[in-house]
Amino acid sequence: MPEKVLFKSEAKQSQSEIASYLRTVAQNLEDGKQITLKSGSDSVTMEPPANPTFEVKAEREGPTDGPGELSIELEIEWDEDAADGESGSLEIE
Incomplete structure (x- = not known):
């Protein structure tokens, strides 16, 4: 099955910055909310x-x-x- 990248971001971050991103994803998962990923003008929203x-x-x-x-x-x-x-x-x- 072909893969289409909808969003990608890669940058060096501090451990605390990474933990903050993961907490936001975890909280949205726990609350049943959609997850929006943004970097500059690129963004994608997904609903697991x-x-x-x-x-x-x-x-x-x-x-x-x-x-x-x-x-x-x-x-x-x-x-x-x-x-x-x-x-x-x-x-x-």
């Missing part, structure tokens, strides 16, 4: 369903014998025309 799929990945990219790039990826996804996703268990400490 009550039970979207939540994917968490920890990755290391680069050579196996040297330093690489580490990442934590958090993804919330759902089918535009489908009912709520399946539930699963996840713990983040």
Whole structure:
């Protein structure tokens, strides 16, 4: 299935700035509100369903014998025309 990027923003941010963005997303999810992403003149508004799929990945990219790039990826996804996703268990400490 082809992918179309609706919005993208990438910039170095402080840990507290990132935490603030995540708190806003978390609060909107908890309240059942839509989520609007904005950067300059670009923006997109999305309405996650009550039970979207939540994917968490920890990755290391680069050579196996040297330093690489580490990442934590958090993804919330759902089918535009489908009912709520399946539930699963996840713990983040």
